[in-house]
Amino acid sequence: MIRTSFGALALLAAIPFVTPANAQSAQEQLDVRYGRALAAGYKALFLCSAIANAEANGATRTPQSVHEWELTGIQSPLNEIVKELPYEILRAQEAGTIDQVRVSWADDMPPRLARYQPKFGCDLLPIGSPLLDPREPLEVIVARDTREITTDEAALDETVSRRLSSMAFAGGYGEGSRTTSILVTKGDQIVLEDYVEGFDPSTPQRTWSVAKSIAATLVGWAVQAGEVIVDQPVALGYWRTQDDPRRSITVDHMLRMASGRYSDTPGNRTDPLYWGGATVDESATAWPIVFQPGSVYRYANNDTLMAVKAIQSYLSYYRPMDFFEKLGMNHTVAETDHRGGYILSSQAWTTARDLAKLGQLYLNDGVSPDGERLLPEEWRNYVSDPSGPQPEGTEWGYGAGWWTFRRPEGNSFEGIPDDAFAARGNRGQYLVVVPSRNVVIVRRGEDMVGTRFDIAAFTRDVLAALD
Template sequence: MIRHVLAAAALLAATPAVAQSTTQDALEARYDRALAAGYKALFLCSAIANAERIGATRTPESVMRWELSGIQAPLDEIVGELPYVIERSPDGPVSYVSVPFGGTSSVRYAVHDPEKGCSLRPISYPAAATVAEAVADPARSGGANDAGQKSFELVIDSQGKSPIAHVSPLDAVFADAFADSYGPGTRTTVVLVKRGGETWERYPAKWEDVPQRTWSVAKSFAATLVGAAVQRGDANVASSAGLGGASPDPRNEITIDHLLRMASGRYSDTPGNRTDPLYFGGSTVEETALHWPLVHVPGTVYRYANNDTLAAVKAIEMTFADHPPARFFAKLGMHDTVAETDWRGDYILSSQVWSTARDLAKLGQLYLDDGMLADGTRILPEGWVDYVSAPTGPQPDSPFGYGAGFWLLNQSDGVPADTFAAMGNRGQFIVIVPSMNVVIVRRGEDPTGSRFDIAAFTRDVLETLED
């Protein structure tokens, strides 16, 4: 009798936990659908609107085939089944993209701004507010294609590839990149090599004129913008980044340098390259990236973290009123590059920048030129190249070292020791080789689990150029 009573009591005690687990499972499933809907809305908006901004044309089908295939689980199983609507202003440009994920009241919106690209609204953001934002934007004017620009469609055959432009002397190396010889399952969209006044490039169906998301290559953009602020006298990498509350909050000791070197010592609840609430959930930089507590003394432990880059950018945010990223890009001739923001207007310079291969090569050239423009104007501090490429902070357990916003190929066989690189998800790379005056750009849409061997590709490119 006592055993029966105890068993019944145990069952009753367990019931709330079981119910809570079931509820949590349903909640996680709904959240995954909300993230997938946000991912789809944002990528459809950004890929199409940022292409049309420079006179190109992207179809939703091409975005689904490239940007929205092979993405992280479980979102990859969901995005294809979600419907979408692309709303345009009367004169043609994208106003916003909506993707429902759980009934008519559960819709994700990505809203387009002609100057800052697309930004994702929070889950359950009201439709009326989205429409009002889109139609009230005074900057919306003109059609998608300006006079003199060339409009084209991204054409892909049944294998996902189309005719390739002929180049020399790097034909064989470039062909291997497109044949996935540098990684099974990888999908190259553009390869470009620049040395001095010579440029060689290869691409399928006009990808050289199509912006792609840079992913974490944007972290190197962030480090460059910090450098520009230092050159102007608006920032000091050795100064506190302003994290934490009033003194004696130990987070006050975190410097901009710590943040650029992924050495803030802060905790985050996911691996450092996953910031789903901000990237796809519609949260903001302020509420996502700045509040984490310390678990290590700043400057002692390396941990790759989107949040560190976002906090470094936040530390120079006050300079953007007079020196916005778009103005910096324009100085470099990077007119096809757009830095996007969260819905409150903070730049997501850890990932959400859209750019072309040719524009990325211009950023690499700036570093070959020691931070100086072609007319001799210095826009990065003297010695900034050495600063970003020096492994002076704690180092990752990785085939690559880490500097300040750039990866280092200082451990790669057959590659000059001064080689450093911007690297991003799905195979985005800018490789800078100062000793050989070479910039290498590789763009891709590599599926999750496939990895392009950038060190081997760099070695083969450099060996070919030396022959």
């Protein structure tokens, strides 16, 4: 077993995880300790996923690179904790692939553990899990592009390309934003592609909430197969009594963030699942209903997770990786919790080119490069239709798992067609599809908390350049 470590684990006891007891209440001490446990889980999972998934693609990431990009500028209080935590990266002796990552966080508890499985990426074990015996060797599986999008260098003027790239990478679309890649296709040809140093076409990044749009796509796949109908109740058996109003929640409600269920924060902080090692079943299913389904918009990771649960039986036979393969998305991994539940509200890893291939599927109205219909006819119109309750305080509309540039009352984005729609994720992950222009736009980043990339302005400028 090959080990890579940072810091001396023996010194962990010297790292305080609480301030003096007389300065904090018992609840404050508990919160500080929980914050350290979450920070350790965050670090273990990102080190594991970023490095192992890149190596599976034939790319290279180092712990230093992950600290510079994924572990910098993250949510508080994790940002103040995560870098100091000692870690170990354990590799299989013969294959050399990552087996597990351990991050220590308290002297009286085991390290947090993330483990890697080829083709499934990394999962995170619960807080307090005992150390695992390393597995040797792991199979080496390197993904290769079998359907590359072709490049047409003449399609976009070189001067314009340089200007767009310069603005994207130098903060021209948001002060302090950190772009890692941009990619634009027209038809099935790349007309603009650029990467920051240390990233390339084979380097995957976490999708964050772009995974919600991937989840909606997989639901469409199951609809096309006849396995689910979006207007029927989710019917998972979690809400068993006849008088439980949650029995009336449909897949459509879940995709549109309109289930009416309570969530303790606005959707993007599912900490027990993302960083605590809880499972989808434990964390997403039991929330009570507080509004009539279909009446109120509430952005919630749990709704997407339950939409995926609605097609769980289908995905047990026809896995996300099988769908990705049909599109040539060979550098994409849908990761799971430690019991195999897909965390498709956030936890997928993919490249800019693979996202472009997903966008191309929608340009082709759900037909694969091989001519197979993967999504129902008009599924593109369904996911990009901002019907039902809408988010407040924004010009964006929301469809079924995808954001829209128009709201029911109209389009406020000058220079962007009404039919444009987008997948959006934390830290600046964007996939924009513009069917009327036959254009796909991808922007990947690691934007720090408090900064934002203006994807609408970038989309407008790209479309203007392609006129």
